[in-house]
Amino acid sequence: MQTEQSNGVVSKPVYQPVELNPKSSFHLFIAEQNVTPAMQSLYDHCLKDKKVTVSSDASDPELLKSLACFPLVGTLYLAGTEPFIWRVASYARQAGLRPDQMLMMTPVTRERHLFCCHCYQITEGVTYSPFICAGCGLSLEVTDHFARLHSAYFGYQANAEDRANLPERREVS
Amino acid sequence: MRITDQISVSVTAIKQVAPMIKEFTLEPVDGLLTPFSPGAHIVVEMGSSGSSADKQSYRNAYSLMSNPMYSRQYRIAVRLQDDSRGGSVYMHQQVEVGTQLKISPPANLFAPEWMAKKHVLFAGGVGITPFLSYLPELQQRKAEFELHYMFRSRQTGAYSAELRDTLGTGCSCYDADLGNRCDIAAVMSGQPLGTHFYICGPESLIDAVRTTADAMGIPASAIHWEAFAGAKPGQPFVVELSQSGLELAVAANSSLLETLESADIKIPNLCRAGVCGQCVCDVAEGEIEHRDSYLSDSEKQSGQVMMPCVSRAAGERLVLDI
């Protein structure tokens, strides 16, 4: 069986419980498709200037516009799947937001995006390892190395020395 | 080259640039100087070539203020400090054109954040120096910036006329001796997203900017500062080195790091101000008076590690595990 050590780098994000930043005078809540109950409760408790944007697409022009006119003293709250959260965060970073003004809520599913280091395709909905790459069909070992720029986990040919003898399937969380 | 390796330089020019500040031009005794980046500093060893009666030697960190695109020489500016400690008296009174000094290779703990959309620089007194190395590169990159320069013209205020000339409205000067004060909150409010703030100056200025940022909700990671406070004097104590059994006396106006260095014990160091973490030492015994801003509270409480560049013994004796 493949163990965690075989994955090498562990850069899987750790999500802490999110609280309102009492210092901020503006609060922007961005959610993918639905505002989660946790985000709704933050929003309800927020008595400052606030705005909610719901979108299924991280590159939604409305969403990008709200990032472009975001104030230096604001706080951004993100909810949705992990790839969505990090993709919005990467646009936010380009707009000039600092990591400490983006608060990420625990992703709504444990499904991962998997980046194939052989064909560079991203496979969605990954919950176990090895996982078949949607691009090249190889069985990929799913690592805990999370690429923040791609919002995806790094994957490589499982048991490359002997592809016929794949490691046992294991769930990834 | 290791960070503890030193370079020999000779002083080729000295200029009085403000009542209390002298500028020194340093050129290598042989070979070439290492290139450096904006915000870099060097550690200058002072007083080691002094008379044998006064064997005290100091090492102080100084920002390189010359243009980073031109590393044939280094320039530093030294403010005469009023406290008894420190080598600034030596630099001001003993060093002449032709004097040879030993310096460390440049290190940088205060580089500009190039992702920034705008840079706001706060300089207090001689704290203008690192920003002098920022300016050529900020201008070359056509970056948006403002410089806010606070000084007392009876003591400091070097280069203020030149800066106003070349930067125009990009430079605001505040001469406290003329009653001009910088309204820090007014400067910081309304700055656009992506602005980064840099402070070099006395602790009071650093605190003022950080407190203002915190109250306004500006993210802490957008605030960068360089403390040039360095070691402050304290009570004398004895340090024992458990591995060699060596005992050394740390004088009131020497730091523990300086004492170790004068006994030829090499400890890696970059900032000599308790921020970089390079000089960390294991402590076997004794109470520590932590003065650094590097160790976490729990590390400080453990009593097992210390930063000898600024921290001292709380009692009369300390045993280091080196």
Ligand code: FES
């Ligand atoms: S030399 Fe940087 S912390 Fe001591």
